[in-house]
Amino acid sequence: MRKWLRRLFVELGRRVVVPRVSSRVVVLCYHSIHPTGSFRSATPALFSQHLSWLKQHCTIVHLQAAVRAASLSPAGQPVVAITFDDGFADNYEYAFPLLREHGVPATFFLTVGLLERNPVVLERLRTLWGAHASELRPLEWPAVREMQRAGMEVGAHTYSHPNLARLDRRTAELEVRRPKDIMEHRLGVPVRLMAYPFGKPHCDFTRETVDVVSGAGYEYAAAVTWRGIRASDSPFRIPRFTCSGDSVCTLRDQVSGAWDLLGAWQEWAPRGVRWSAKGPPAWWADVVHELGAGGAIGRDVPHGSNLEASRLDGEREGRGQAPEGPAVGLRL
Numbered sequence: 131m132r133k134w135l136r137r138l139f140v141e142l143g144r145r146v147v148v149p150r151v152s153s154r155v156v157v158l159c160y161h162s163i164h165p166t167g168s169f170r171s172a173t174p175a176l177f178s179q180h181l182s183w184l185k186q187h188c189t190i191v192h193l194q195a196a197v198r199a200a201s202l203s204p205a206g207q208p209v210v211a212i213t214f215d216d217g218f219a220d221n222y223e224y225a226f227p228l229l230r231e232h233g234v235p236a237t238f239f240l241t242v243g244l245l246e247r248n249p250v251v252l253e254r255l256r257t258l259w260g261a262h263a264s265e266l267r268p269l270e271w272p273a274v275r276e277m278q279r280a281g282m283e284v285g286a287h288t289y290s291h292p293n294l295a296r297l298d299r300r301t302a303e304l305e306v307r308r309p310k311d312i313m314e315h316r317l318g319v320p321v322r323l324m325a326y327p328f329g330k331p332h333c334d335f336t337r338e339t340v341d342v343v344s345g346a347g348y349e350y351a352a353a354v355t356w357r358g359i360r361a362s363d364s365p366f367r368i369p370r371f372t373c374s375g376d377s378v379c380t381l382r383d384q385v386s387g388a389w390d391l392l393g394a395w396q397e398w399a400p401r402g403v404r405w406s407a408k409g410p411p412a413w414w415a416d417v418v419h420e421l422g423a424g425g426a427i428g429r430d431v432p433h434g435s436n437l438e439a440s441r442l443d444g445e446r447e448g449r450g451q452a453p454e455g456p457a458v459g460l461r462l
């Protein structure tokens with residue numbers, strides 16, 4: 131069953147979806163880029179391979195430009211935006227030099243309580259990601275400013291990285307308004323972009339969350355759904371592919387449309403068989419593992435993927451030890 135499910139999704143995608151696609155706008159989501167980190171999305175070498183392939187076969191633009199491009203249904207080369215979530219120091223140390231070397235832009239979504247080194251937020255995130263304290267190194271604000279000056283976009287990723295769907299409205303407002311205020315103070319520019327922590331529609335953000343985010347003054351918000359952007363998509367539900375040590379072959383399948391059936395499954399499958407707030411069915415983990423096996427780094431649960439988000443949700447539901455702590459550190 132696992133083999134035919136994998137073939138069903140990927141081969142159907144390759145044979146049915148890809149030949150019909152005349153235009154593609156795709157957003158990629160990375161987290162940590164590090165040679166050895168336990169929760170890395172890619173090693174610097176793999177990320178450089180991704181950039182080489184993307185630069186050769188795609189037009190790489192900022193996230194806002196990608197959303198605008200989707201409404202124009204561009205023909206020819208796929209349009210791709212590169213994003214990073216969370217705000218790790220390695221984004222500056224490893225990803226930024228490679229982005230500059232290849233001459234391509236990216237967007238960095240910052241968990242502001244992490245950058246502010248709020249000790250409660252640091253401990254919460256260390257527990258959530260199962261990281262050793264020495265691994266959880268936040269970006270420094272001067273590094274963020276340097277990346278901005280070099281043409282990189284920045285956006286907010288809340289203050290303490292909660293599941294916004296589980297917060298009362300007042301707390302959710304604090305989680306999205308406070309980081310915007312802090313970033314605008316620290317960086318001196320309006321902050322119009324945000325990314326939902328974990329990112330799954332219905333599970334990690336809801337229609338009310340979108341109201342809160344738009345009411346706070348954001349103009350774009352990125353989610354996680356494994357398909358390209360459509361002209362009809364709301365700018366507050368931008369679909370993204372998460373990278374979890376995936377090979378260039380997998381990247382090509384994502385950009386070309388072969389994974390869009392997986393995105394359709396995420397959005398439309400009955401709640402009991404797609405992943406839910408209680409986590410994906412066991413077979414889904416095998417499918418995801420198989421799909422990413424070409425370049426798998428060797429972790430059983432990829433950081434930052436929907437799969438991991440579901441696992442973390444499960445922990446916060448009481449199966450693990452991570453506390454919810456929604457109002458953590460909201461005083462500057």
Ligand SMILES: [Zn+2]
Nearest residue numbers: 215216327328
């Ligand atoms: Zn995140």
